[in-house]
Amino acid sequence: MRHTTRLLAILGLTAVFLASGCATNPVSKRSEFVLMSEEQELALGRQMHAEVLQEYGEYKDPKLQAYVQQVGERVAALSDRPQLIYRFTVLDSPEVNAFALPGGYIYITRGIMAYFNSEAELAAVLGHEIGHVTARHAVRQYTAAQATGILATIGSIFVPGLGSYGGSQLVNVLGTALLRGYGREHELEADGLGAKYMAKEGYDPMAMLNVLGTLKNQEILENQIAKQEGREPRVYHGVFSTHPDNDTRLQEVVGAARQLQAGGAKRLERDRYYSYIDGMIVGDSPREGFVRGNAFYHPELGFGLRFPRGWSVKNYPNRVLFVAPGGKAIMQMGAEDLNKRMSPKQFMTEKMGLKKLSYDGAISPAGLDGYTAVAPARTSKGTREARFSVVFYDKKAYMFAGVVDSGGSVAVYDNAFLDTVSSFHPLTAQERASLEPLHLRIAPAAAGDTFAKLARESPYETNAEARLRLLNGYFRGGEVPPGDLMKVVE
Numbered sequence: 001m002r003h004t005t006r007l008l009a010i011l012g013l014t015a016v017f018l019a020s021g022c023a024t025n026p027v028s029k030r031s032e033f034v035l036m037s038e039e040q041e042l043a044l045g046r047q048m049h050a051e052v053l054q055e056y057g058e059y060k061d062p063k064l065q066a067y068v069q070q071v072g073e074r075v076a077a078l079s080d081r082p083q084l085i086y087r088f089t090v091l092d093s094p095e096v097n098a099f100a101l102p103g104g105y106i107y108i109t110r111g112i113m114a115y116f117n118s119e120a121e122l123a124a125v126l127g128h129e130i131g132h133v134t135a136r137h138a139v140r141q142y143t144a145a146q147a148t149g150i151l152a153t154i155g156s157i158f159v160p161g162l163g164s165y166g167g168s169q170l171v172n173v174l175g176t177a178l179l180r181g182y183g184r185e186h187e188l189e190a191d192g193l194g195a196k197y198m199a200k201e202g203y204d205p206m207a208m209l210n211v212l213g214t215l216k217n218q219e220i221l222e223n224q225i226a227k228q229e230g231r232e233p234r235v236y237h238g239v240f241s242t243h244p245d246n247d248t249r250l251q252e253v254v255g256a257a258r259q260l261q262a263g264g265a266k267r268l269e270r271d272r273y274y275s276y277i278d279g280m281i282v283g284d285s286p287r288e289g290f291v292r293g294n295a296f297y298h299p300e301l302g303f304g305l306r307f308p309r310g311w312s313v314k315n316y317p318n319r320v321l322f323v324a325p326g327g328k329a330i331m332q333m334g335a336e337d338l339n340k341r342m343s344p345k346q347f348m349t350e351k352m353g354l355k356k357l358s359y360d361g362a363i364s365p366a367g368l369d370g371y372t373a374v375a376p377a378r379t380s381k382g383t384r385e386a387r388f389s390v391v392f393y394d395k396k397a398y399m400f401a402g403v404v405d406s407g408g409s410v411a412v413y414d415n416a417f418l419d420t421v422s423s424f425h426p427l428t429a430q431e432r433a434s435l436e437p438l439h440l441r442i443a444p445a446a447a448g449d450t451f452a453k454l455a456r457e458s459p460y461e462t463n464a465e466a467r468l469r470l471l472n473g474y475f476r477g478g479e480v481p482p483g484d485l486m487k488v489v490e
Contacts (some may be wrong), residue, residue, distance in 0.1 A: 045103025
């Protein structure tokens with residue numbers, strides 16, 4: 001997933017806690033040894049919440065945000081920690097993801113919401129995340145890791161002077177667990193709790209099984225598309241990722257939850273859910289830029305460039321990573337406002353802190369001022385040589401840093417690094433006109449509408465029919481009956 005590395009760093013920022021002792025688990029009601037008090041848990045959530053919003057960005061749709069908050073609050077009010085103030089946020093990301101921070105901060109991406117086909121499915125995922133909060137899984141995971149001394153660290157390219165654009169972060173196992181799940185037993189416990197909470201609110205807990213099937217189908221399609229594009233798949237590692245397709249234990253906890261429903265109510269609320277996602281952006285947004293083939297365009301900042309074919313793009317609000325197949329090389333691009341008149345070489349030596357320059361010289365992509373050089377760089381795997389470049393455009397300095405994995409010589413990928421920088425250019429009027437985000441539209445199926453027909457009219461360039469089928473819950477076959485509501489992409 002595109003934001004994994006950065007979010008892991010966010011989640012590890014404050015994972016040092018001094019207090020320890022026994023506490024009563026809100027779900028089991030049993031006493032357990034933990035290394036984080038409830039006050040520390042709440043403080044950690046508050047601190048990381050600001051970082052998550054800075055990293056992802058909140059999706060700018062007040063009505064949708066209010067709707068998700070409303071659904072989440074109703075489910076949380078029937079949880080084992082109803083005294084917490086829960087905050088539910090839709091993130092402006094095409095990733096298929098949802099996660100919870102300690103203390104009741106719960107996030108869901110517009111990317112995963114596009115695949116839901118009812119309010120009950122939304123409640124299932126929110127309920128699952130509420131279950132992680134009520135059972136204090138983050139606290140328990142952190143305590144277990146500390147007790148056994150198991151810590152994991154990762155880092156990104158460190159470029160002196162780049163701050164958040166290239167800073168090295170050390171993170172621990174807490175962050176990994178929050179993103180990739182808490183293990184089979186904790187995930188199943190969260191499923192059971194989520195199913196119970198949503199059932200008490202009147203939703204059909206069987207929607208949880210529908211979500212599982214959708215996510216498994218999404219993984220199948222994503223693996224297929226990634227293979228076609230010669231890149232690593234961006235599959236979902238969070239909610240329900242530990243479950244097999246036909247999970248007997250999950251079916252058991254969902255079945256048990258159905259017995260809790262008052263009066264046999266089994267709400268799905270499909271039409272209401274569709275009314276709120278009608279018009280929602282799918283795929284890339286102007287805020288982060290668009291990937292089209294092997295080109296990257298950023299309409300808000302007004303630039304475009306080309307990267308090598310077969311490379312994948314990890315797009316963050318404050319930087320972009322271009323990754324060679326197999327992760328054998330990586331090139332990072334960030335930007336910084338120019339506040340002082342200086343040459344690109346001066347910026348490189350004074351602002352980026354690079355001193356030992358070699359193979360250096362002026363460059364002028366699209367007639368812009370720039371400079372490039374090879375210099376030592378500190379990475380999570382030690383010091384190695386990297387290709388650095390800087391290009392001035394529209395009162396900003398665009399900085400590039402490219403390294404080769406496993407200590408290989410930068411010369412192996414140097415042409416790819418330089419070609420990418422050389423392609424940097426201001427957007428043309430024609431490029432700007434073509435860069436409109438795709439939107440989800442809800443409409444009744446007309447007589448004669450088939451997924452094959454709609455695929456031919458779709459803006460999707462590849463796998464259009466499979467994508468539309470997945471969005472509508474018909475991945476394995478079938479057609480939407482005439483008059484029934486369906487999702488199309490425009």
